[in-house]
Amino acid sequence: MAELEVSVYCYWNGCIKYGREGVYYEGPAPKKIIVNPKIALNRLLDEMYVLTGVDVDKQRSKVKIFGRYPSVVGQSKFQYLLLPVVNNSSLETMLEVPSKHPSVKIVELYLEVKSEGVTGPAACSSKRQKTVKVERDSSTGNIGDAAVDADMTDNVSGSNAVAQVVNLAGDKELNSGVPKPCLSSLWLDDHDLRVGLCFKDADELKKAVDWCSIKGMQKCVVRETGTDECMFECIKWRCKWSLGAAKMEKHGLFEIIKYNGPHTCSPIEPENSNSEFEADEIERLVRRHPTLSFSELKKWWKANIGYELQTWEVRAAKEEAIKRAFGDQSFEDLPKLMTALCSSNGLLVDWKYDLFPNPKFASFCGVFWAFPQSVQGFQHCRPLILVDTKELKGKHQLKLMIASGVDAADYYFPLAFAVTKEVSSDTWRWFLTNIKEKVTQRKGLCLISSPHPDILSVRSQWKEPWAYHRFCLKQFSSQFCRDFSELESLLEQAGETGQKEEFETHMERIKKENPEARRWLDQIPPNQWALVHDGGRRYGYMDIDTTSLFAVCRGFELADHAVTGSVMLLFDELRNRFDDLSHFSRGSLNSGHVYTKPVTDKLEEFRTATVTYIVMPLDNNAFKVAEPAQNDEWIVQLSECTCTCGEFQSYKFPCLHALAVCKQLKINPLQYVDNCYTFERSYKTYAATFSPVPELAAWPEASGVPRLFPPVIPPPPPPPSKVSGKSQSKATPKTNNKKS
Numbered sequence: 001m002a003e004l005e006v007s008v009y010c011y012w013n014g015c016i017k018y019g020r021e022g023v024y025y026e027g028p029a030p031k032k033i034i035v036n037p038k039i040a041l042n043r044l045l046d047e048m049y050v051l052t053g054v055d056v057d058k059q060r061s062k063v064k065i066f067g068r069y070p071s072v073v074g075q076s077k078f079q080y081l082l083l084p085v086v087n088n089s090s091l092e093t094m095l096e097v098p099s100k101h102p103s104v105k106i107v108e109l110y111l112e113v114k115s116e117g118v119t120g121p122a123a124c125s126s127k128r129q130k131t132v133k134v135e136r137d138s139s140t141g142n143i144g145d146a147a148v149d150a151d152m153t154d155n156v157s158g159s160n161a162v163a164q165v166v167n168l169a170g171d172k173e174l175n176s177g178v179p180k181p182c183l184s185s186l187w188l189d190d191h192d193l194r195v196g197l198c199f200k201d202a203d204e205l206k207k208a209v210d211w212c213s214i215k216g217m218q219k220c221v222v223r224e225t226g227t228d229e230c231m232f233e234c235i236k237w238r239c240k241w242s243l244g245a246a247k248m249e250k251h252g253l254f255e256i257i258k259y260n261g262p263h264t265c266s267p268i269e270p271e272n273s274n275s276e277f278e279a280d281e282i283e284r285l286v287r288r289h290p291t292l293s294f295s296e297l298k299k300w301w302k303a304n305i306g307y308e309l310q311t312w313e314v315r316a317a318k319e320e321a322i323k324r325a326f327g328d329q330s331f332e333d334l335p336k337l338m339t340a341l342c343s344s345n346g347l348l349v350d351w352k353y354d355l356f357p358n359p360k361f362a363s364f365c366g367v368f369w370a371f372p373q374s375v376q377g378f379q380h381c382r383p384l385i386l387v388d389t390k391e392l393k394g395k396h397q398l399k400l401m402i403a404s405g406v407d408a409a410d411y412y413f414p415l416a417f418a419v420t421k422e423v424s425s426d427t428w429r430w431f432l433t434n435i436k437e438k439v440t441q442r443k444g445l446c447l448i449s450s451p452h453p454d455i456l457s458v459r460s461q462w463k464e465p466w467a468y469h470r471f472c473l474k475q476f477s478s479q480f481c482r483d484f485s486e487l488e489s490l491l492e493q494a495g496e497t498g499q500k501e502e503f504e505t506h507m508e509r510i511k512k513e514n515p516e517a518r519r520w521l522d523q524i525p526p527n528q529w530a531l532v533h534d535g536g537r538r539y540g541y542m543d544i545d546t547t548s549l550f551a552v553c554r555g556f557e558l559a560d561h562a563v564t565g566s567v568m569l570l571f572d573e574l575r576n577r578f579d580d581l582s583h584f585s586r587g588s589l590n591s592g593h594v595y596t597k598p599v600t601d602k603l604e605e606f607r608t609a610t611v612t613y614i615v616m617p618l619d620n621n622a623f624k625v626a627e628p629a630q631n632d633e634w635i636v637q638l639s640e641c642t643c644t645c646g647e648f649q650s651y652k653f654p655c656l657h658a659l660a661v662c663k664q665l666k667i668n669p670l671q672y673v674d675n676c677y678t679f680e681r682s683y684k685t686y687a688a689t690f691s692p693v694p695e696l697a698a699w700p701e702a703s704g705v706p707r708l709f710p711p712v713i714p715p716p717p718p719p720p721s722k723v724s725g726k727s728q729s730k731a732t733p734k735t736n737n738k739k740s
């Protein structure tokens with residue numbers, strides 16, 4: 001069946017009026033066109049332009065079309081409403097009128113060319129009958145108490161495509177039980193939303209807002225829904241998009257009474273939707289409260305958003321949030337953060353800065369910090385400290401310094417940190433002195449470091465028997481290789497072996513291959529780099545595994561090397577680590593585990609070994625352990641805790657040969673295991689708890705530290721002067737090492 005064509009009257013050059021029956025047009029006689037009811041809006045527009053002579057190219061965007069839409073108010077009685085024709089859907093609604101209401105034979109369309117500064121007929125807003133509380137409280141996102149003026153109109157939207165159902169009937173008629181117009185299910189876009197737009201009910205309104213959001217790939221939430229009012233906000237708190245609507249007693253419709261749009265946020269790709277939302281919400285919280293722990297954030301999320309987040313999700317969201325909120329390279333917040341950590345958690349801090357002529361200001365040189373929780377835990381670790389430095393990327397070329405112990409399970413135990421503008425012998429002296437004064441006064445410590453001359457020049461502070469200085473073999477080897485790279489593997493074998501004979505053999509070979517290399521080596525005490533001469537100070541630690549050592553500092557990369565943000569993330573990592581490992585060691589203790597993995601692995605290796613050891617007693621409480629299949633022989637001295645394989649004395653728990661002796665003698669080998677490998681120690685190491693840090697607004701002022709500016713990076717040295725003479729005297733800034 002062919003569709004019936006529709007007669008359309010086009011009116012223009014007049015004005016829209018409102019009468020007893022609603023809207024009508026006053027002006028020149030209309031022109032008639034016949035159209036197919038499915039005609040597209042742009043085709044109809046073309047026809048209307050031809051008809052009316054409106055300049056299409058210049059004025060198309062300023063043209064508005066309204067339809068006169070009949071709304072049944074009684075038996076074959078209509079109230080005429082003004083329906084904006086903004087798209088094919090609303091046009092179709094108009095062109096369907098004759099088929100729905102046979103008494104209406106002709107569709108009437110009013111053409112308006114908007115002139116600048118004059119508001120179209122659709123912009124009138126119904127007076128509200130009562131005060132509705134819809135003002136957004138910016139800090140909480142909740143509906144606050146401030147009332148909005150009922151006439152408040154949207155001054156943000158500059159859109160021409162106004163979609164609005166204007167109810168032009170008088171109050172009396174509407175309030176006398178007549179059916180309500182239901183025309184608001186239009187295809188709306190975000191820019192169509194505006195103050196004065198009416199909807200049948202809250203549900204229609206919500207559908208319209210939801211549809212706009214879905215199309216714009218934005219998300220909104222209803223902040224409050226009453227029976228008579230509701231408020232929508234963008235889920236992105238930084239985007240100020242919001243929409244408030246209320247049911248008007250005057251016409252019984254839901255009318256938009258407040259609108260802030262369009263969205264200033266960028267569309268959310270569906271696949272990133274959750275993580276973006278999480279990072280965003282966490283950021284809102286973190287800006288206010290940057291030191292909430294992962295578990296505090298998880299709790300907050302559950303209570304406020306409603307679903308559970310995993311720790312890794314919270315961590316990712318927080319890292320992103322800290323980067324956004326504290327990722328700038330300034331140093332101004334840093335003293336405040338350190339002071340907050342100090343007052344809440346007793347953080348030990350020491351600043352280095354160069355004062356400006358006005359001593360209220362200074363340029364940052366360095367900051368040392370250590371948590372007392374680490375200091376306390378270190379008492380239960382073996383007496384071993386590893387130190388290292390790392391270049392930080394970022395424009396200030398800062399260096400990160402770390403001191404770490406080793407816990408019962410052979411994991412690094414972060415002890416102290418520093419960020420400095422440079423690493424020099426002065427910096428090392430400052431760092432090591434701080435460790436000695438603030439972190440540990442234990443005697444017999446072993447310090448493993450790089451063999452860099454800057455450290456060597458200050459090691460007088462770390463002398464035996466207070467401390468034993470050892471080199472990271474890898475770094476020692478790379479120093480050696482600058483001159484003797486062909487001997488690298490020989491040197492490393494000599495350094496790593498725990499057996500005297502093997503060491504001597506390697507050293508002889510080095511001498512044979514390059515006597516100069518051997519002379520170079522002979523200048524350095526072998527106990528600093530060779531395990532066999534170590535005397536058990538290193539607990540077998542030959543190299544510093546830089547990646548693991550700095551793992552706790554991963555925040556420095558994540559926060560773009562901005563110190564304040566990085567320290568916040570480091571605090572998170574540290575707390576999280578303490579939390580995890582204290583739970584783990586407590587659980588291990590409760591389930592009957594006594595020794596950590598390095599020891600249990602060795603015991604298990606012995607238990608399942610297929611090798612037969614032959615143990616023969618020698619003089620002086622020594623035993624020869626033979627392994628006939630390998631044609632190997634080892635001498636175990638139980639009372640000395642040594643074995644010629646080197647392992648027993650290095651790791652401080654029995655090697656396979658010592659275990660064989662114990663088995664033969666039927667004695668308990670555990671008496672030869674160093675207590676540093678117990679879960680008891682592990683539990684004590686991580687037992688200290690961290691206290692919550694208050695909100696940013698409640699942080700105390702940093703007293704005693706001037707306002708800090710980025711470090712002054714010295715310019716590259718000038719080319720050598722051709723004329724010899726007096727060197728220019730330079731005014732050097734006074735260095736102030738403030739202790740706190």
Ligand SMILES: [Zn+2]
Nearest residue numbers: 234239263265
């Ligand atoms: Zn938005």
Ligand SMILES: [Zn+2]
Nearest residue numbers: 643645655657
């Ligand atoms: Zn052995």
